[in-house]
Amino acid sequence: MADLRLPALRWAEPPEGPVLVLLDQTRLPAEEAELVCTDVPGLVAAIQSLAVRGAPLLGIAGAYGVALAAVRGYDVTEAARQLAEARPTAVNLAYGVGRARDAYRSAGGDGAAAARAALAEARALHREDAQGSERMAGAGLGLLSELLPGGGYRLLTHCNTGALISGAHGTAFAVVRAAHLAGELRRLWVDETRPLLQGARLTAYEAAREGMPYAVLPDAAAGSLFAAGEVDAVLIGADRIAADGSVANKIGSYPLAVLAKHHGVPFIVVAPVSTVDLATRDGAAIQIEHRPGQEVTEVRPGVPVAPVGAQAYNPAFDVTPPELVTAIVTERGVVAPVDHGNLTNVCSETRSSESGTGSGMMKA
Numbered sequence: 001m002a003d004l005r006l007p008a009l010r011w012a013e014p015p016e017g018p019v020l021v022l023l024d025q026t027r028l029p030a031e032e033a034e035l036v037c038t039d040v041p042g043l044v045a046a047i048q049s050l051a052v053r054g055a056p057l058l059g060i061a062g063a064y065g066v067a068l069a070a071v072r073g074y075d076v077t078e079a080a081r082q083l084a085e086a087r088p089t090a091v092n093l094a095y096g097v098g099r100a101r102d103a104y105r106s107a108g109g110d111g112a113a114a115a116r117a118a119l120a121e122a123r124a125l126h127r128e129d130a131q132g133s134e135r136m137a138g139a140g141l142g143l144l145s146e147l148l149p150g151g152g153y154r155l156l157t158h159c160n161t162g163a164l165i166s167g168a169h170g171t172a173f174a175v176v177r178a179a180h181l182a183g184e185l186r187r188l189w190v191d192e193t194r195p196l197l198q199g200a201r202l203t204a205y206e207a208a209r210e211g212m213p214y215a216v217l218p219d220a221a222a223g224s225l226f227a228a229g230e231v232d233a234v235l236i237g238a239d240r241i242a243a244d245g246s247v248a249n250k251i252g253s254y255p256l257a258v259l260a261k262h263h264g265v266p267f268i269v270v271a272p273v274s275t276v277d278l279a280t281r282d283g284a285a286i287q288i289e290h291r292p293g294q295e296v297t298e299v300r301p302g303v304p305v306a307p308v309g310a311q312a313y314n315p316a317f318d319v320t321p322p323e324l325v326t327a328i329v330t331e332r333g334v335v336a337p338v339d340h341g342n343l344t345n346v347c348s349e350t351r352s353s354e355s356g357t358g359s360g361m362m363k364a
């Protein structure tokens with residue numbers, strides 16, 4: 001079964017008024033339950049609790065959140081500010097919020113027509129994400145066949161990057177899925193992704209629904225897997241890519257990049273151009289979200305594993321420097337991140353170039 005029974009997110013207009021309906025990711029895989037957001041504080045809470053999460057979907061949710069504020073007659077500027085600040089690392093959130101807010105302002109900044117413009121922009125972003133996901137899947141599969149001509153890939157992924165974070169099949173997971181559909185996926189290694197288990201709970205859920213050959217491993221077991229020669233490539237998504245090609249992604253991505261380099265394995269980042277932030281100079285300038293210590297000291301909310309009062313270090317993301325990244329797959333093609341001109345070029349490509357799914361490294 002290819003697709004989720006419930007979409008990751010949908011706009012609905014029941015008689016009581018428009019709402020944004022989220023598939024509550026905190027309850028997966030035990031149950032597919034929806035969470036209905038009627039206002040911006042509710043959506044901000046859903047973003048912060050990770051009921052809705054993953055960089056591309058945060059952008060889409062943020063855009064719909066602005067539309068929700070607009071159609072319900074709230075202060076759109078303030079709503080946009082609250083949404084954009086809900087989580088700091090994934091640049092897509094501020095990007096999606098900004099697009100809907102700008103559309104609202106361009107349509108007069110008040111009233112029904114402006115609200116319709118914000119909603120239309122959110123829907124456009126949602127569609128673009130779906131189209132971009134398909135292009136990344138094609139480009140990523142092309143890259144895999146170039147890098148690993150023998151086929152039969154054993155791929156390692158981290159966190160969750162599939163249909164749960166996308167209007168289609170996601171970022172890195174869309175490439176894995178394309179490999180599976182092409183009959184070339186021998187094994188998907190799924191990092192459990194401590195502490196919130198996006199891999200064990202969500203990626204395994206998606207892989208199972210797709211009928212993939214997959215196995216979950218503790219993050220700390222990745223080294224032994226590389227040492228045993230069981231990994232052909234690492235595929236991850238990104239929350240923000242700085243101008244120098246540094247990649248912020250879920251905590252635990254950087255150690256995988258170091259392992260991949262040590263073992264001569266390609267480390268591939270799959271992300272839409274909206275994740276590239278040319279205004280952030282380098283990795284050191286990326287703001288990393290730090291989350292409550294209880295996510296580490298408790299095995300689940302209210303069930304402690306560490307002694308009472310234990311301190312915790314709980315960054316949600318880390319930064320992988322460009323020299324450890326083999327390639328960045330975008331919807332506009334594949335770039336080598338160490339050459340700074342490549343990222344600038346791929347971001348400034350005209351939309352007409354988006355029809356291409358070429359997997360060749362773009363020249364700076």
Ligand SMILES: CSC[C@@H](O)[C@@H](O)C(=O)COP(=O)(O)O
Pocket residue numbers: 050053054055056090158159160161162165171198236237238239249250251316
């Ligand atoms: C979904 S594409 C890339 C990233 O957003 C993803 O890998 C990730 O790190 C998500 O983190 P999360 O804290 O679950 O929102």
